[in-house]
Amino acid sequence: NEVPTKYVPYEEKVLCEGDELVKKGDFKLVNPWMGKNCVTYGDSITAQGNDGVAGYQHYMNREIEFANIYNRGVGGQTYIWNTSTFYANADGSYNSRDELHSPPTGTTEHNGSFCSWDRITTMIPKSIRETIDLIIVMGGTNDHGQNKTDSKAFSWSPTNKLDVDWVNDSEFYNGGDYNISTFTGAIASTIMKMQTWCPNAVIVIATPFCKWDTSSNRQWLNSFGISLDDVSDIEIKVANHLSVPIIDVNATCCINAFNYNNFVRDGVHPSAAGEKRLARAVVSGLQNIYPMIE
Secondary structure, three states, X not given: OOOOOOOXXXXXXXXXXXXXXXXXXXXXXXXXXXXXXXXXXXXXXXXXXXXXXXXXXXXXXXHHOOOEEEEEEOOOOOOOOOOOEEEEOOOOOEEEOOOOOOOOOOOEEEEOOOOOHXXXXXXXXXXXXXXXXXXXXXXXXHHHHOOOOOOOOOOEEOOOOOOHHHHOOOOOOOOOEEOXXXXXXXXXXXXXXXXXXXXXXXXXXXXXXXXXXXXXXEEOOOOOOOOHHHHHHHHHHHHHHOOOOEXXXXXXXXXXXXXXHHOXXXXXXXXXXXXXXXXXXXXXXXXXXXXXOO
C-alpha cells in the first residue's frame, strides 16, 4: 500500500554492432564473426568450396558474412605426413594436382600434408597472415580411410625433423616439432604451426564430416575397426591439450544411417543438401567461439 516515490522510465535495449542495428530478416543477434577474415583449411570436403560459390563455406558465409573467406582445400590429403603434392596459384589458392610433378603455368608445387609448413605458408600467404581472424581446420576423413588414425601419444622433440621446410625456416622454427608420422602428432603440429604463422587467428578444429555404413546401421569402420566417432575423440583430445576450440561436426551435422543417402552424394562427400547441414553445424559451433579480444 506504499505510494511510489520514484519513477524509473523504461529504457529499450537494442543489440547493436557499432552504431547500427544488425538485421537479417526481422531480427538477428549480433554476430561477432561478421566482417572478420576466415580461412577454411582441409581436404576434398573443404575443396568443394574452393571456388567461393559452392561448398559448405557458401552457406556458412551467407549466415556469417565474413569480410573475406579464403578456402584452402586439397583433395585426398591427410593430417599425417605424406609426400604427395599439389599446385598452388600465385595467391596460394589450390589449382590442381597430379603425379607428374609438372606445375601448370603460373603455379608452384607444394607438399599437401595438413601439417606441412610449406602448405600452411603457401595457402595463407605472408601478405594476409596477420589479418586472419579465424582458421577452421577440418580433416581426418582420409587419415581414417587410409588407416592412419592411430591414437599413439603425441610427443614434442627437437629430433622430430621430418618437415624440412619447418626446420629450415630460421625466422619461425622454434626448435622442434611433434611426431608428424603419427595422427595425433600431425594434428598437434598443424595447430602449433598455424598459431605460429597466424598469431591473431583463432584456430578451430572441426571433426570430420560423418561416414555411415547404412547396411549395418553404424559408422563406417576402417581396417582397424576405427570409426569416425573414434577419430573425432582423438582430434578432440589433441585440441583440448593445446587449448584450441572444437566444433564436433561428426556429432552435430544431423546425419545418420537413416537419412545418410539424402545428404551424401558418393559415400564420402556432402551433396548440396549435405553442405547445408555441414554449414549449420559449423555456424552453430561458432556461436560458442569468440574472436580474439582487441
